[in-house]
Amino acid sequence: MRVTSEVLVWWLGLTGLWLLTLVTPSLPETVAAAVVALPCAFAARAARRAVGEVWRPRARWFRWLLRVPGNAVRESGQALVKLVRHPRAGRFATVDLPDEPEAVHHARVAAAAAVVGSTPGTMVVATPPDDRELVVHRLLGDSRLLDEVRR
Template sequence: MGWTESLRGYFGLPGARGVVGALAELVLWWAGGTIFWLATASTLTVSETLIAAAVALAGAVLARLARRAIPFAARPGVAWLRWTVLVPVSAVADALRLVPWLGGSQPEDLVEKRLAASTGQAETGLRAAGIVALSATPGTVVVDCEPRSGTVRMHSLVNGWPHLDEQVAAGADSAPRRSERE
């Protein structure tokens, strides 16, 4: 291995065969970032669109570099699909439950759930997806994660139906595990 290959691997630069995949990934990140920016903008102007495209391009490059730096295998499964359906429902339910919480005694809980243990790439990806799903609702935020035991500590203001935390923990437990050597 020459010095150019080692530099290429260190910076996550693709070889000749990986250029198309790298460009496709950058385009997807860039398009997603631009669309998200424009969807949240109050008015659509040419300058707003240009700024969105520029910021999304920088974000796409950083997202690719970060994805290459983290040992992560994001292979969506059936559990992830269930979580994506439950997150909006849980967000609305939590928002409605927070209204009385604001005027009340404001109890809070630190809750621990068990997700995929181990530091393998598949488990890291599953745990990351679970943390994103859990933190996407207004009533819960993940404050700590211990990869070796799979314990996730959440600060929960409200809880109840549809029990997203239990669904994420159940989906993480039922996911097929791969050994760390694979």
């Protein structure tokens, strides 16, 4: 049952991600998303197992996804203005994460990299294996989404 539930979560997430990229979803696009996401879900599970980590995500983290569309739109405009004015803009920063059990930490890092990387203002560059931190590249100043991820 554990394999089925993990693959189902990956499949739903990947299908949803595909659908979020569409301006006007249609039945053929929805079917294509569902079909293509299935082998990707199995590959995602295999990749997670190959790394040898156990993930224990928290349900409250799913609200991060709700912030992505608004942040992506807002940060896209800000990033465009910033890059026109300052082509070499951006800096690296280290962001501390909460001290939590190993399985929860690994899940937070994976979720944070996906969610934060979905917006143009900040990108996760590295996740040092023995540290409770993320190394990020910030094009813009503060990131509300990143602030929520580190709580």
